[in-house]
Amino acid sequence: xxxxxxxxxxxxxxxxxxxxxxxxxxxxxxxxxxxxxxxxxxxxxxxxxxxxxxxxxxxxxxxxxxxxxxxxxxxxxxxxxxxxxxxxxxxxxxxxxxxxxxxxxxxxxxxxxxxxxxxxxxxxxxxxxxxxxxxxxxxxxxxxxxxxxxxxxxxxxxxxxxxxxxxxxxxxxxxxxxxxxxxxxxxxxxxxxxxxxxxxxxxxxxxxxxxxxxxxxxxxxxxxxxxxxxxxxxxxxxxxxxxxxxxxxxxxxxxxxxxxxxxxxxxxxxxxxxxxxxxxxxxxxxxxxxxxx
Numbered sequence: 001x002x003x004x005x006x007x008x009x010x011x012x013x014x015x016x017x018x019x020x021x022x023x024x025x026x027x028x029x030x031x032x033x034x035x036x037x038x039x040x041x042x043x044x045x046x047x048x049x050x051x052x053x054x055x056x057x058x059x060x061x062x063x064x065x066x067x068x069x070x071x072x073x074x075x076x077x078x079x080x081x082x083x084x085x086x087x088x089x090x091x092x093x094x095x096x097x098x099x100x101x102x103x104x105x106x107x108x109x110x111x112x113x114x115x116x117x118x119x120x121x122x123x124x125x126x127x128x129x130x131x132x133x134x135x136x137x138x139x140x141x142x143x144x145x146x147x148x149x150x151x152x153x154x155x156x157x158x159x160x161x162x163x164x165x166x167x168x169x170x171x172x173x174x175x176x177x178x179x180x181x182x183x184x185x186x187x188x189x190x191x192x193x194x195x196x197x198x199x200x201x202x203x204x205x206x207x208x209x210x211x212x213x214x215x216x217x218x219x220x221x222x223x224x225x226x227x228x229x230x231x232x233x234x235x236x237x238x239x240x241x242x243x244x245x246x247x248x249x250x251x252x253x254x255x256x257x258x259x260x261x262x263x264x265x266x267x268x269x270x271x272x273x274x275x276x277x278x279x280x281x282x283x284x285x286x287x288x289x290x291x292x293x
Contacts, residue, residue: 019151021254025153028234028246030205036241037178038200043105046224047112052210053219060127082203116221123220132215146216207262233276239286
């Protein structure tokens with residue numbers, strides 16, 4: 001592997017890194033919303049991604065509804081799944097010790113995977129010949145249409161979530177709940193509704209990312225495993241509770257993964273995890289998180 005070959009491949013690596021990084025960012029945005037509002041780390045977040053991907057693939061293979069057309073349905077479905085998860089499980093452990101919360105969401109992760117395996121078996125499923133199939137070439141750099149559409153879709157959804165949180169009454173109420181739950185209650189904000197909304201939005205973000213990824217990845221019950229690991233790295237790197245931080249950190253991780261994968265394809269995930277450990281050691285609040293001191 002020569003330096004000249006790296007320079008020749010650099011434009012391709014940069015575009016690929018940005019596109020996958022945008023999808024990583026969307027997954028991380030959903031995770032950071034839940035943590036920012038409730039201080040709960042959701043280990044089942046990758047399973048929302050998996051359900052979103054299954055939704056897109058099953059609608060395509062069963063009813064010939066293209067994943068891009070089924071995105072609104074997938075979004076609504078995962079929003080409902082997120083709200084029900086909060087109502088049925090999470091609402092009962094809000095005031096429980098952190099260890100109990102961790103075990104609860106970890107248990108949900110195992111349960112959701114078991115449900116997926118029972119309903120759809122461990123068989124790999126994919127959506128082939130969709131509207132996103134094919135490739136594009138820009139300035140001599142070729143890349144897949146699925147990656148480009150997934151990246152653009154991730155940007156649109158992330159911007160929509162950001163505008164909702166900062167430009168609407170409900171979004172501002174959600175931000176107020178995240179900033180100070182007790183003060184928000186005193187101002188008449190129904191924290192229970194805000195908590196349910198946070199889980200709904202978080203699950204919907206992950207579900208949309210799953211549906212977008214389903215155009216280029218095969219889906220199986222453990223589909224969300226690697227992606228959620230990267231999402232935790234991104235949330236930590238960007239700063240827990242920071243949407244802007246998750247967005248930029250997603251781009252950084254995507255670029256590092258692609259460039260390191262060019263030189264060390266077998267160790268690209270390990271290199272990202274080393275970055276994670278470095279951030280934990282030297283800047284635990286992340287790039288855009290609040291100081292812990």
